[in-house]
Amino acid sequence: MMGEKIKKHMNEQIKYELESFYIYLSMVAYFHLQNLDGMAHWLRCQAHEEMIHAMKFFDHIIDRDATVTLLDVKQLKTTWNNLLEPWQDAYEHEKFITGKINYLTKISREENDYTSEPLLAWFLNEQIEEEKNTGKIARELAMVESSPEGILLLDRELATRLFTAGSPLDPSVYNPAA
Numbered sequence: 001m002m003g004e005k006i007k008k009h010m011n012e013q014i015k016y017e018l019e020s021f022y023i024y025l026s027m028v029a030y031f032h033l034q035n036l037d038g039m040a041h042w043l044r045c046q047a048h049e050e051m052i053h054a055m056k057f058f059d060h061i062i063d064r065d066a067t068v069t070l071l072d073v074k075q076l077k078t079t080w081n082n083l084l085e086p087w088q089d090a091y092e093h094e095k096f097i098t099g100k101i102n103y104l105t106k107i108s109r110e111e112n113d114y115t116s117e118p119l120l121a122w123f124l125n126e127q128i129e130e131e132k133n134t135g136k137i138a139r140e141l142a143m144v145e146s147s148p149e150g151i152l153l154l155d156r157e158l159a160t161r162l163f164t165a166g167s168p169l170d171p172s173v174y175n176p177a178a
């Protein structure tokens with residue numbers, strides 16, 4: 001049985017993960033318009049992962065026999081002033097999400113909700129990766145920002161990211177326990 005507070009905040013986390021999906025999807029559209037399809041591709045993989053993140057919380061709440069309540073998803077931002085800005089936003093956004101995961105971990109401990117610990121431990125590790133990746137890309141782009149060749153090289157590198165997370169609607173792919 002889930003405590004009321006952890007349930008409320010996990011439902012909110014579904015919304016934050018879906019907002020992450022939404023903002024990365026906006027970035028996908030933005031980078032296609034800039035003819036930087038590699039960056040768009042990397043962010044498309046990222047948007048896909050965010051759907052998985054939302055579904056991990058969704059399934060966890062259902063598996064605990066609690067109620068999923070889908071909240072309104074906010075449109076965070078749809079355009080940017082330069083190529084660097086979306087990557088800086090991505091990095092800041094991931095730091096924001098890390099704060100939310102930390103808070104969920106704190107509440108789960110307050111409510112003695114040990115059953116949520118494996119899921120939250122997965123997310124704590126995932127956030128290290130999310131901050132590392134977005135921060136690195138932002139710093140690399142800042143280094144080559146005034147060089148079209150450098151931007152194209154980075155774009156080609158980002159085009160190699162693989163979709164590894166499986167379908168967001170098939171829990172057996174991303175949650176081995178399902």
Ligand code: FEO
Nearest residue numbers: 017050053097130
């Ligand atoms: Fe689901 Fe990028 O945090």
